[in-house]
Amino acid sequence: MPRVIIDAAELSRDFGHVQALRDASLRVHEREVVALVGDNGAGKSTFMNILGGALAPDHGSLQILGAPAQFTSVRDAQAVGVESVYQNLSLAPDLTVPESIFLGHEVLSTRWRWLNVLDRDAMAEQSVKALKLLGIELPRLDVPIADLSGGQRQAVAVARAVKWAKSAILMDEPTAALGVRQTDIVTRVIRAAANSGLAVLVISHDMPRMLQTADRIVVMRHGRTVADLHATEVSIPDIVAEMLGISDVRRSFNGH
């Protein structure tokens, strides 16, 4: 039985009068990709922000690898190995690929360590490895992120997250801004990240793609987690019905 990495139980969060999250629960195991789907305003991003440490919950409990986690900042989450990838804010456009992957975790030259001199060769080498692990191909690494395509950028962001994540990666719409080919690249990388032993939670509207990539689909509606479906056993209409809260109607219609 694979280990449970993220175990969120009955998490709630209000914004003023809006109950963004109500008793949302979720488990993600190692080597598993879970897609979080739901209509706009269903609470997906709030949920993910709580799991990633960007928001604190009002109620509920969160455990990472069986240990209770009370995050007050993104850094707290990173400390227990939970990394987040955002749609487009993750990387600085002017830094090169190795600089982006290592920002905040720079490798220093052993000889000139007291001056905090960077060991660029080591960072480049390890970047090659990190990218290779996920099957990411880039023609060059010594180019600024701004020169990469959207898919390449997102792939680098995922590679960065995988390199530093020790337990889980959370991704908020990693493919929303991408074309078909670019999305192919990123979805493949997402799968590879899970195969490397991490728990992966992805918010996405790209349902066909999620059905292919994810192991489970967790549906949210009005701040609640309303369904937990195996990707191999459901169809898109099933998921949409859960998202809209008409699953009963649909089931009876289909004669289930």
Next chain:
Amino acid sequence: MATNSQTMTSSALQRPRTRDDSRRQRLSWFSRPAGWVGLVDLVLIAVFSIASTNHVFFSVANFTNMALDSSQTVLLAVGVAMLLSAGEIDISLGANIVLSSVLGAKATVAVAGAASTALTPTYPHLALGLAVGVLVAVATGTTFGLVNGLLVTRLRINSFISTLATLGIGAGIALVVTKGSNVAGIPIQMQSGFGVYKVFGFLPAPALVTAVIAAVIWFVLVKTRYGLRSLALGSSREAAVRAGLKTRGHLISLFCVAGAASGIAGVMDYSRFGTTNVGGHETAALAAIAGVVIGGGALFGGRVSIPGAVLGALLAVILETGLVILGLDPFYQQIAIGVVLLFAVYLRSRGDAVAGDDHRPRRRLRLGTVTNSPERDHPTKENQ
């Protein structure tokens, strides 16, 4: 619904070239912003050398003079370059020079003691006075920068606005302290020993100091973690925060660096002229920032070139000197300088677009160069 259960095809990785590839090596020096500005500098020097009577522009004396004239501007340019690269600005540098030089000069005079009446006066505590003066000036400059940094990071006042405010406050304090008149009685040894001293007979000591500081800042920016993080802060503050960088302390330290550079420029001020300049340096910060931008720095952070900043700051000095030697009416000089600065920036931006490998050659983007696996098949998940 059943999904494909093929295993994911992991494609063979074409080893990314992490080092300069052949295309990059083909690029000549002028493809870099610093190269373009250097080219403009050289062209101006050539034009002024040819056009000046007896080619006096092209003489050791003139170059020595220009090196001395440019010491302060170049120092400020490299001092503020890292701050600009981190996405912040300091337009109070001129007021900082004035205040630092005033306090440094006053401290020098006070500690050195009363002058003897000899032709070359002697002072009871000359060496101590000079040292204390330098320390006070640099400390004042650094503190000025610290205040700017605290205003920006703690009170969260935009750096343009907060340093505009401290520009006025600093200049005002200098006037209050001096009651509007310059500090007199600075020991002549400060001039002869540093301000107008020439190493090997031709290299002005202030220019040497500036060159050393520029080299140190270049090293920090290009080689160290501090430099990388500065660029990251300017390139995307959001990304830097998400990467776990501590932004406040870093920004404060950058403001202090710019302030310390102003303090040293203040020492150059009173040691070169033997007095302060309480009404001056109003446009010093803008000249320095212009130098950085002409040299390829982004005004809003993320990229900067120290050689470019040096050459960019030199540009204005070369122009001014050249036009004076040519005897152009001073009123026209200002217009000519403005026009040439615009031209230099235009050339530089074209340089970026045509051959620029020095960050963000957006127009030559090779979008979608990710080569997928030969099979190019649909991504499928690995069955468990």
